[in-house]
Amino acid sequence: MNKTTTTNVRRAVAYVLAVWLCLVVGQAVAVTEPQGAYHVLVVGSEPEAITAAVAAAESGARTLLISEDERVGGLFVRGAMNVLDLRVTPVDYQRGLFERWWRAVGRGNAFDVARGERAFLDLLERAGVEVRLGAPPLAPLVHEGRVIGVTPAGESPIWADHVIDGSADAGLAAAAGARSTIGFAAIGLDARMVDTLVFQIDGVDWGALRQGARARGRSYAYVDDRVAYGHFAGHPAAFRASDPDIRLRGLNLGRQDDGSVLVNALLIYGLDPFDPASRADGLARAAAEVDAVIAWLALDVPGFAAARSGGVAEALYVRQTRHLVATCTLTVDHVLDSVVTDQDVAAGGYPLDVQTLRPSDDGFVFGLPDIYGARLCMSVPVDVDGVWVVGRSAGFDPIAQSSARVVPFGMALGEAVGVAAALGSALDMTPREVAHDPEVVRDVRESLASRGAYLPAVRPRRSVGPVGHPHYAEYRAMLRWGLAVGGYDNDPRLGVESSRTALVFLLSNVFQRAYHDEVTGQVLVARFGLDSGPLDAATAARITAAALCELERCPAGESWADLRASGLRVPEPSGNVRRGEAYALASLVLDGRRPGPDHAARRP
Structure with a gap:
């Protein structure tokens, strides 16, 4: 679709909207060329959405980031998930924009949430991204199988050459007609990874925690100046909640600048992630257990004698919902076969870490990748053009997603999609055309390299695991x-x-x-x-x-x-x-x- 066609489409849709409003409201509405069109429009507040928006703007695109959320940062801010799932050996896999944000928050294994939020806002401001938060519900504007903008409820359409769905659940793309599978349905299993409520503990003596963990040995827990994680001799997992659908696992702790500690360990089973009422109910039920959890931890965990509740996150940590049916898919075979190609725009290597699915299991680690690449086509829906999907709901199979779901990897792919969307707008190409044009992808790769992204050398690599075994x-x-x-x-x-x-x-x-x-x-x-x-x-x-x-x-x-x-x-x-x-x-x-x-x- 060329620029002239796009303009004609906008006029046609504006005319249809005007006629509809005339019929419904009973008054004439002037038909004019829509105002406020953007080269790139990014929907969502997640870190992956932010890197997409910043990269697009820094690549010369007029860019809007719009979200129904009141704050930027998504899982890292509203979900208070401040411990980073990183792969930094044998090299830093996540560079580029993630590295810039990471340095701004101290480049540790965990970060202060308020500092992280400020760093996101600073990136957006410096790049010149227009930001609108607290928007009404957003609906995709679709014409002839192509997303050409969004319509906030009760407002005029917002047009864009390229739309990027950076919401955690790819809801905008789904509403536009993009197919997906849910949880592990693609492997015939009606299940998805458990949800979590992160909560804050004040009054933890971090020095005592570190000293006590050191005395009990590495099998007890790992503790540094910012993070602590481990089984803690099984004491946390022995907690029994009053709610049978709530469970405590081994602790994952992230220390903030003020000494408060954020805890990723409180699991909630049985939620409907697409039902706001179910999410709210799950959050409330988990929050009701927090005081009892802290009292239980104080019985045995070093440094917790004076621990007290500091509140809970405003949103749940949801690990898995949709898996986009994309024009190409990151499969577990790509991951374990260490596939890297000259069309890749990001690299991953985090463990294939599937968190618990049901109260009866403790999760599964399917393997530890060496390295794998991600292509732009993994962010392009099969069924509709004009829209990209970034974040954990992109085109990853359910087992591959257990590695690719981590935010630093998603931020790297988000940056690549932002660059690609800006280039696609400039070249008058759709997302599908961009993602499947080898020459354009090479241009995207060159731009990413100049931005400091990590793109591993393209060469044959060994699959992981017992490759020579007869079975x-x-x-x-x-x-x-x-x-x-x-x-x-x-x-x-x-x-x-x-x-x-x-x-x-x-x-x-x-x-x-x-x-x-x-x-x-x-x-x-x-x-x-x-x-x-x-x-x-x-x-x-x-x-x-x-x-x-x-x-x-x-x-x-x-x-x-x-x-x-x-x-x-x-x-x-x-x-x-x-x-x-x-x-x-x-x-x-x-x-x-x-x-x-x-x-x-x-x-x-």
Whole structure:
């Protein structure tokens, strides 16, 4: 769509709006060329939105940042999440605008929230970004499949060549018609990461905390001048809330300039993240537990004897909602295969850290990446043009998102999108055209390099984990579905012995996630029972053959040789079945199925 076409569209939409207002209000409204058009319009107050807006403005675009929130900073300010999820070894992965903001707040592992807010405002002001906070609800303005602006409720439209949805949940893009999946639906699991209320504790003796933690050893907790985190000998997790949907985990503490401490540990299950009333109720229920939590911590945690409540965050820390169906997707395979290309505009490497999904689990670490790249197309919806999405709801698969969700990475990708949007406006190109034009992407990369962004060298890299193991491929097949973990050391322990229980549960999960079948797992349990002892090859073969029969793929018999004839490439073990061989059996049942948004959409 060229500039002339865009102007004509604006006039046409203005005419339609005028006619509608005439019919509804009963009076004529003058039809004029809309005022206040922008090159780039950014929706949201999150850090990722801010870096997008600043980068666009610094690249020469007339830029507006607009948000329904009253303050800038999103999760870092309204959510009071002041401990940074960083990857700084072997190099600083997050540079550019994040580095500028980080230096302004002291370049520590945690920051003072008020100082962080001032640093965001300073970045916006210095870049010349127009900022409007406390806006009424915003609706996308869409014409012929392209977002061309937003309309604040009860007000005139605001036009823009490029719109960037920097809200945490990608709500504007969704309202414009961009598809997404929710939580872990793309891997066949109806769940999402737990929500958290950050709260403040005053009166903590940080010196005593540090000394006490040092005396108890590194397994107790890590403490420096700004952060403390660890299990604290299990004392926090032993807290029992009065509300069954509230739970305390190991502490993650961030010390502010005034000595107050912000606590990321209070978990809230069962919320509807898209229902403001549900969010408010969850926040209130968690806040009601804070005094009891502090009293419990004071019983055993060093330095907490005089601790008292200093209040709670004004908004929840929501880790996961939508996953944009984008024109390209960051997958866990990209992450673990260390994929870096000449089209990347940001780099990540944070652990694949999935926080607890239900009260019965403690979360999962799927692996520790070496490095991976992110492309602009991960921020472009498949279904609608004119809009970019930045932040945790961009085009990341659910497991990859457990690394890519961290704010410093999102700020780096946000900066890249801001540069790309400004360039797209100048070149009269849409987001989709920009993201898929290699020459334009190279221009974006050159601009980012001049801004100090980190763009790793493009070269072959080794995948992480036990690449040479004969069952590595089957391990990765299970991990794609969230059914295998590598941990921080990327070691899935493929050589440990499996059990009947482990194989039956693994196959049950394959049926549930890959086939949307909740029944077959129960059939297998009823037929073969559960036994935590070693699993012999003959029993494993019978269980797997039964599973294949449920799919109408019965082998000729129930022996290991029969499974080999049906496609199993693993020789029969001479001893008990090990985890890698169990993954191979489950992969035979999986039959090459891969997760994704289309898989989620097929769920009944």
